[in-house]
Amino acid sequence: MMFESVQTFNHPKSAMTHNYRITLLPGDGIGPEIMTVAVEVLKVVGKKFDIQFEWKEALIGGAAIDATGEPLPCSTLDICRNSDSILLAAIGGYKWDSLPSNLRPEAGLLGLRAGLGLFANLRPAKILPQLIDASTLKKEVVEGVDILVVRELTGGIYFGQPRGIFATETGEKRGVNTMAYTESEIERIGRVAFEAARKRGKKLCSVDKSNVLEVSQLWRDRMTKLAKEYPDVELSHLYVDNAAMQLLRYPKQFDTIVTGNLFGDILSDAAAMLTGSIGMLPSASLGASGPGVFEPVHGSAPDIAGQDKANPLAQVLSAAMMLRYGLNEATAADHIESSVLQVLQNGLRTGDIMSPGMNLLGCRAMGEALIKTLEGA
């Protein structure tokens, strides 16, 4: 089990009662289809491990815009705040693309993260032996890769002030963004990463650009000081350009990576693509206290929405992450993860991970196969 201290810190009550209030945010596109599968899976493991869930569904993204005019209605944020964990599917779609940015579905997601103070984004990128051929990299390069990227989510250049496009004295326009981190912001994401690394391979690589940026010098300095409190975790540092190169050259060298918002945005996508299958990747966003948000890495896939073609497994694995990191129910999480592997082992595939000789299933049928495996195992 990973990350126990952060979980316990977040949910002392839940760890004892096995009774949880879960907010479901199905959102748009394939969201409702994959959410249905994940909820069925949670019901089955709930029965098996004596866990009670109380569900509340709420609106976010395009669905919320259509119903209320806003991407994140206050009622949704209230429901989320009063729950133990939040399972989100995906938001967005062509229909809302022309709205101003503060009214687009994506604003709902940013508002949710800000409203809940979710400063840590955890994205595992693990090569599943059954899907090794889905990677664009050579088998010997990706075999055995199991990386967790811990990205700072609420600071850095995406939020720093000043920002904007200003006129210079000559009348030319100048675009400005500011990359800034305080020591306490660095320390809190550092602690999350050290705790996670401690429960994994005990290796943490901090990524920065301290040869050029002062903000990175402070980052490196704080991480190095923090390492003294985690003598069992081996800390290393890489410049971001080298980290990107190493991820492609020899990804197996990494266990846990911690980095800021911008570098993390880029590196977590690169790490994710090592696996070659976006329909398989879950993520977690956590704060210092209160509920976390668990969601697939992929978007709402409007091109296949409503056609029963979506891969529900990233959503299901997000539910497993919710059990593990949000609710301290590692045994149930393990059961889901091993059942997903079993289904793949049985040669069952949705279109996005299909390969010759395998059996092609739709979203619903994949869900049914998984339920059978969960009940049987």
Ligand code: NAD
């Ligand atoms: P996307 O992840 O939705 O789709 C990219 C490609 O991957 C598409 O071909 C899609 O069919 C496929 N795909 C994605 N998930 C799949 C799944 N579970 N099963 C099978 N195939 C899958 O990214 P996009 O096309 O860039 O964005 C579509 C919409 O999603 C946009 O409105 C975007 O803003 C939004 N989006 C939302 C989130 C989120 O909710 N966190 C993340 C990324 C994009």
